[in-house]
Amino acid sequence: MSNTLQNNLSAAEAETIKKIKFRNKLIFILRIALAVGTLSIWEAAVRFKFLDPFFFSQPSAIVDQLIVWLTEGTSQGPLMYELLITLEETVLGFLIGSVLGIVFGVVLGRNKLAADVFSIYIKMANAIPRVVLGSIFIIIFGLGMWSKVALAVVMVFFVVFGNAFQGVIEADRNLIANAYILGATKRQVTYTVVIPSALSWILASLHVSFGFALVGAVVGEFLGSRHGIGLLIATAQGSFNAAGVFAAMIVLAVVALGAEYLLTLLENKLLKWRPAQFVEQGHG
Amino acid sequence: MRDMSLTVQEGEFCAIVGPTGCGKSTTLGMITGLNPPSTGTVRVFGKEVTGIDPRIGFVFQADAVFPWKNVIDNVSLGPIYRGMDKELAKEKAAEWIRRVGLAGFEYHYPHQLSGGMRKRVALAQTFINEPKILLMDEPFSALDVQTRALMQEELLGLWSEKKASVVFVTHDIEEALALADRVVVLSKGPAIVKSSYEIPLSRPRHILEARHTPEFMDLSKRIWTDLKDEVTI
Numbered sequence: 001m002s003n004t005l006q007n008n009l010s011a012a013e014a015e016t017i018k019k020i021k022f023r024n025k026l027i028f029i030l031r032i033a034l035a036v037g038t039l040s041i042w043e044a045a046v047r048f049k050f051l052d053p054f055f056f057s058q059p060s061a062i063v064d065q066l067i068v069w070l071t072e073g074t075s076q077g078p079l080m081y082e083l084l085i086t087l088e089e090t091v092l093g094f095l096i097g098s099v100l101g102i103v104f105g106v107v108l109g110r111n112k113l114a115a116d117v118f119s120i121y122i123k124m125a126n127a128i129p130r131v132v133l134g135s136i137f138i139i140i141f142g143l144g145m146w147s148k149v150a151l152a153v154v155m156v157f158f159v160v161f162g163n164a165f166q167g168v169i170e171a172d173r174n175l176i177a178n179a180y181i182l183g184a185t186k187r188q189v190t191y192t193v194v195i196p197s198a199l200s201w202i203l204a205s206l207h208v209s210f211g212f213a214l215v216g217a218v219v220g221e222f223l224g225s226r227h228g229i230g231l232l233i234a235t236a237q238g239s240f241n242a243a244g245v246f247a248a249m250i251v252l253a254v255v256a257l258g259a260e261y262l263l264t265l266l267e268n269k270l271l272k273w274r275p276a277q278f279v280e281q282g283h284g
Numbered sequence: 285m286r287d288m289s290l291t292v293q294e295g296e297f298c299a300i301v302g303p304t305g306c307g308k309s310t311t312l313g314m315i316t317g318l319n320p321p322s323t324g325t326v327r328v329f330g331k332e333v334t335g336i337d338p339r340i341g342f343v344f345q346a347d348a349v350f351p352w353k354n355v356i357d358n359v360s361l362g363p364i365y366r367g368m369d370k371e372l373a374k375e376k377a378a379e380w381i382r383r384v385g386l387a388g389f390e391y392h393y394p395h396q397l398s399g400g401m402r403k404r405v406a407l408a409q410t411f412i413n414e415p416k417i418l419l420m421d422e423p424f425s426a427l428d429v430q431t432r433a434l435m436q437e438e439l440l441g442l443w444s445e446k447k448a449s450v451v452f453v454t455h456d457i458e459e460a461l462a463l464a465d466r467v468v469v470l471s472k473g474p475a476i477v478k479s480s481y482e483i484p485l486s487r488p489r490h491i492l493e494a495r496h497t498p499e500f501m502d503l504s505k506r507i508w509t510d511l512k513d514e515v516t517i
Contacts, residue, residue: 178348275395
């Protein structure tokens with residue numbers, strides 16, 4: 001009797017697992033199909049003269065451009081070298097900007113007076129379109145790497161700062177009161193209660209801000225530089241090489257995806273205490 | 285809240301019942317020093333409260349265990365905050381976890397535990413500091429009836445070992461009667477002590493049996509009448 005029940009249960013379980021596997025496979029196939037479909041339509045539209053390759057390029061030309069860059073190098077030097085320069089600027093800007101943002105966010109979030117004094121200026125600074133600061137940085141730091149790092153820092157700082165500040169403010173009052181009663185000093189409360197509870201806010205902002213750091217670095221290179229993917233785009237634009245612009249975009253997209261993957265790994269490691277997220281049926 | 289005067293003897297288990305919003309939680313906040321009174325003073329052991337007294341323990345109504353720490357890290361937090369060596373604190377924590385019946389769950393995170401188990405973590409977290417005064421703000425109100433009864437027994441067991449003074453705020457008259465030496469009824473705001481009942485039930489108590497004694501029913505009725513005057517407008 002119980003044996004048949006067991007069998008029924010394991011059959012139902014196997015059935016469910018099969019359904020989930022099938023769904024995952026379906027998603028994978030649909031994703032590939034969408035990419036292949038879009039690219040084929042693009043390629044066909046150019047071949048059949050619906051689109052002008054001068055403006056819109058075509059997938060095959062972009063692939064050719066990438067191969068040329070990879071094998072023969074770009075006009076400025078090997079592709080890998082250019083990419084490394086941009087990556088270095090991005091990562092440095094990202095790290096410096098995040099650390100500054102977290103430190104300022106936590107300090108201001110924990111200190112009401114400082115928050116009241118600084119908040120108006122931070123709001124003002126945040127309202128400036130920060131990309132224009134790039135020109136100032138080029139004047140100050142010159143055409144080298146540091147002007148791009150500075151721009152990336154500025155792009156990242158405000159996002160991370162805002163989130164860290166909000167996360168600190170929204171830390172659970174009960175948990176803070178509990179820590180004080182258990183005997184914590186203000187400093188211990190900051191390190192063991194406030195920062196851990198702000199961490200999910202901070203990590204969420206890091207996802208967005210890596211993209212911002214990349215924008216900062218590339219725009220900085222655009223404005224004036226000797227190396228980097230941004231310069232590659234500027235050069236391609238100057239010679240009306242649409243395929244070059246698209247190819248550089250693809251390189252940047254790959255970098256951004258890789259960073260996103262690493263950040264998700266970090267997030268899962270740091271936030272392993274969180275309960276599994278609720279997934280809505282049919283939308284997950 | 286005005287002219288409220290309440291004295292709790294050392295080692296006494298005092299329950300406070302009163303209509304909602306009459307200032308029960310505020311009273312506890314004043315005793316801890318978390319929210320100081322706007323005027324007047326609170327004295328603990330004859331000394332005015334100026335900050336958070338290390339001899340006080342507080343069990344909150346809501347979940348106040350730290351979700352990013354596992355059970356043993358949660359429980360050992362108090363001693364670590366107070367400067368105890370980490371290894372020692374963990375040993376002590378393991379002992380308290382065993383006492384509240386959570387042995388084997390040391391490395392679980394709070395979200396992996398049930399509400400009752402999280403309350404046990406909160407109790408261990410508080411008791412490990414060996415408080416002389418234990419304040420409890422409707423600690424079991426979020427639990428289901430069966431778990432609540434179990435936790436009440438558990439609390440009496442833990443308390444009888446250390447005999448701290450307890451101020452237990454609740455809206456549940458039966459809970460107050462079952463646990464306390466004295467039940468204080470507060471009136472609706474401005475809160476004043478309306479009446480105070482000594483509970484003649486003997487200790488150690490068996491809560492489930494105590495509930496059915498005539499004294500218990502009689503007291504329950506009298507407190508109900510007191511409260512009814514306050515609740516009805």
